[in-house]
Amino acid sequence: MSVIDLRPGEKGYIDTILGNEKLCKRLLALGCIEGTKITFKNSAPLGDPVIINVRGFDLAIRKKDASNIKLKED
Amino acid sequence: MKTVALIGNPNVGKTTLFNSLTGSNQYVGNWAGVTVEKKEGYLDKSIKIIDLPGIYAMDTFSNEEKVAKNFLLHESVDLIVNIVDASNLERNLYLTTQLKQFKKPIVLVLNMMDVAESKKININIDKLSKELKMFIIPISASKGTGLEHIREFLLRNDFFKLPIDNEFQFQNFNSEKETYKYIEEILDKSITYSSNDIISTKDTIDGILLNKFFAYPIFFSIMYLIFKFTFSWVGQPLADLLDEGLQNVLIPNLNTLLQNSSPWFKSLLIDGIVGGVGSIIVFLPVILSLFLGISFLEDSGYMARAAFLMDRVMRKMGLSGKAFIPLVVGFGCSVPAIMSTRTLESEKDRKLAALIIPLMSCNARLPVYALFASIFFKGKETIVVFSLYLLGIIVAFIIGLLFKNTIFKKDEEPFIIELPEYKMPEPQNLALHTWDKGKGFLKKAGTIILSISVIVWFLSNFNFNGMTEINNSLFAAIGKALTPIFKPLGFGSWEASVSLLTGLMAKEVVVSTMGVIFGANLDALLPKYFTQLSSYSFLVFVLLYTPCITSIATMKKEYGNKMAIFSLLYQFLLAWIVAFIVFNLGSLILS
Numbered sequence: 001m002s003v004i005d006l007r008p009g010e011k012g013y014i015d016t017i018l019g020n021e022k023l024c025k026r027l028l029a030l031g032c033i034e035g036t037k038i039t040f041k042n043s044a045p046l047g048d049p050v051i052i053n054v055r056g057f058d059l060a061i062r063k064k065d066a067s068n069i070k071l072k073e074d
Numbered sequence: 075m076k077t078v079a080l081i082g083n084p085n086v087g088k089t090t091l092f093n094s095l096t097g098s099n100q101y102v103g104n105w106a107g108v109t110v111e112k113k114e115g116y117l118d119k120s121i122k123i124i125d126l127p128g129i130y131a132m133d134t135f136s137n138e139e140k141v142a143k144n145f146l147l148h149e150s151v152d153l154i155v156n157i158v159d160a161s162n163l164e165r166n167l168y169l170t171t172q173l174k175q176f177k178k179p180i181v182l183v184l185n186m187m188d189v190a191e192s193k194k195i196n197i198n199i200d201k202l203s204k205e206l207k208m209f210i211i212p213i214s215a216s217k218g219t220g221l222e223h224i225r226e227f228l229l230r231n232d233f234f235k236l237p238i239d240n241e242f243q244f245q246n247f248n249s250e251k252e253t254y255k256y257i258e259e260i261l262d263k264s265i266t267y268s269s270n271d272i273i274s275t276k277d278t279i280d281g282i283l284l285n286k287f288f289a290y291p292i293f294f295s296i297m298y299l300i301f302k303f304t305f306s307w308v309g310q311p312l313a314d315l316l317d318e319g320l321q322n323v324l325i326p327n328l329n330t331l332l333q334n335s336s337p338w339f340k341s342l343l344i345d346g347i348v349g350g351v352g353s354i355i356v357f358l359p360v361i362l363s364l365f366l367g368i369s370f371l372e373d374s375g376y377m378a379r380a381a382f383l384m385d386r387v388m389r390k391m392g393l394s395g396k397a398f399i400p401l402v403v404g405f406g407c408s409v410p411a412i413m414s415t416r417t418l419e420s421e422k423d424r425k426l427a428a429l430i431i432p433l434m435s436c437n438a439r440l441p442v443y444a445l446f447a448s449i450f451f452k453g454k455e456t457i458v459v460f461s462l463y464l465l466g467i468i469v470a471f472i473i474g475l476l477f478k479n480t481i482f483k484k485d486e487e488p489f490i491i492e493l494p495e496y497k498m499p500e501p502q503n504l505a506l507h508t509w510d511k512g513k514g515f516l517k518k519a520g521t522i523i524l525s526i527s528v529i530v531w532f533l534s535n536f537n538f539n540g541m542t543e544i545n546n547s548l549f550a551a552i553g554k555a556l557t558p559i560f561k562p563l564g565f566g567s568w569e570a571s572v573s574l575l576t577g578l579m580a581k582e583v584v585v586s587t588m589g590v591i592f593g594a595n596l597d598a599l600l601p602k603y604f605t606q607l608s609s610y611s612f613l614v615f616v617l618l619y620t621p622c623i624t625s626i627a628t629m630k631k632e633y634g635n636k637m638a639i640f641s642l643l644y645q646f647l648l649a650w651i652v653a654f655i656v657f658n659l660g661s662l663i664l665s
Binding site: 030 | 165284290491493
């Protein structure tokens with residue numbers, strides 16, 4: 001599952017980041033690395049983009065990109 | 075002269091620190107080859123401070139990062155001042171670990187100590203300094219505390235004595251994961267959190283401003299306020315006042331003063347130079363008021379939310395959500411709109427938005443629509459004018475899609491933006507930013523506009539035999555030569571092409587030129603030259619053709635010669651094609 005499968009307010013732990021190199025590099029530099037806690041905060045009123053929270057700050061990111069943030073299944 | 079490089083993540087108070095250190099002693103320019111803003115200022119005669127772009131890392135391929143990296147690698151930097159958000163050290167120190175690899179004297183400025191405190195984050199500064207092997211100065215820039223320590227430190231001018239952590243290069247990080255692990259270990263030793271459940275004011279405000287039902291009404295109200303502030307309440311009235319002063323005070327007085335000098339000199343001074351200067355300074359109040367509004371949105375933290383809210387819509391034309399604002403401003407005037415594209419995140423967004431903006435029908439085009447609609451479309455004026463505005467938007471969408479998939483294809487950047495904490499913008503930051511924009515416009519665009527004004531004045535007042543009426547001028551000769559180009563669009567008279575040519579000065583000039591060359595009674599005369607269909611085709615052409623010289627000059631100032639020339643040519647071609655389709659399809663249907 002990916003971060004967009006979470007319900008608003010729900011938390012998960014990052015497993016891996018897929019997608020192109022630009023996206024990966026950017027997310028990794030922002031601290032989206034394996035084992036990091038990530039919260040799905042909310043969707044925009046039109047459903048896309050979404051807000052996620054990692055390491056204490058909010059990021060707006062498009063659904064298409066966020067779906068590349070895969071979570072650990074437990 | 076010592077060079078100090080100021081660097082840090084976005085939204086950490088870097089600009090506030092830069093402004094407080096340099097005051098008004100700062101200059102805004104461009105980094106060579108890219109559209110990234112370059113700011114430098116002076117603390118005193120011996121210390122120059124370069125404000126590098128706000129970035130999160132050095133290696134994720136954005137232009138901002140390349141600029142910062144090249145500067146640190148290739149320029150002689152005497153000190154790196156790395157400013158970080160004390161309330162969010164984990165992510166901020168990531169950049170720090172990359173900065174340390176440059177092996178230059180470096181000082182860590184812990185900003186927002188007050189915020190960290192209110193979040194109950196206790197930072198053991200000595201411990202942190204020891205672990206990171208860095209000199210640390212804690213401050214709260216927005217409160218003004220600690221700034222004097224930085225100033226003193228810099229003025230002491232002995233930062234070459236700072237120890238350089240040479241061992242750091244052996245900290246070989248193979249991945250972001252290892253870097254973050256290193257940071258986490260350091261922070262574990264130097265930071266304690268005394269409370270976990272803090273109610274964030276950000277979440278409360280976001281709950282309203284990003285609310286499913288309120289978000290868009292609030293967003294459009296804010297847009298409306300800024301538009302009104304710029305074009306109805308403050309900017310435009312001031313511009314009109316300046317214009318009136320010019321027309322009613324300066325020009326009559328100059329006329330009296332120069333009554334004994336030769337007519338060509340009088341005309342050069344009054345029509346050429348004063349006219350040119352006038353057309354520059356009347357833009358100033360509009361630019362200043364708009365940027366006051368935009369800086370307010372930017373500094374308060376709302377701009378990131380606007381980008382978030384509009385992303386879904388703007389993405390369709392290849393732009394990010396933030397680009398909505400410059401496009402809306404374009405309905406008032408393309409000049410400040412093009413300038414405001416500089417606030418967009420990526421190079422592609424900035425350039426694409428700047429190219430599309432002139433397709434939004436600006437205020438100056440309205441007098442032309444109004445004149446033709448009142449003559450050729452009596453009783454249907456509103457729908458005709460509205461159709462032109464709509465056509466502009468539709469064409470903008472198509473062009474956006476086209477450019478996105480052709481010239482900007484390789485520049486696609488992922489859309490990831492931080493939604494920062496809300497804060498009250500600081501007056502000094504607002505004033506400096508607004509003034510920078512005005513100053514830049516006067517200096518860079520002003521000189522070009524003035525010289526073109528004089529050339530246009532010469533062309534429209536002279537021919538090879540000396541001074542003459544516009545009907546016999548060099549401009550008229552050029553217009554006559556251009557006539558065949560416009561014939562397939564339905565308006566093949568030289569009067570029409572000369573009007574369009576003078577319209578390059580400012581679109582509303584099309585109307586006044588027609589007044590001059592046709593003589594007084596346009597109502598009776600225009601129908602002899604235009605049919606209903608060809609008048610609409612003419613309006614479509616006016617809507618889309620080459621932007622006025624002030625816009626072109628602004629484009630050149632912001633994005634260089636290539637973009638300016640491209641904009642000039644592509645819009646001419648675009649206008650021709652669309653007007654051709656309108657006229658010929660119309661003829662087909664009507665026949």
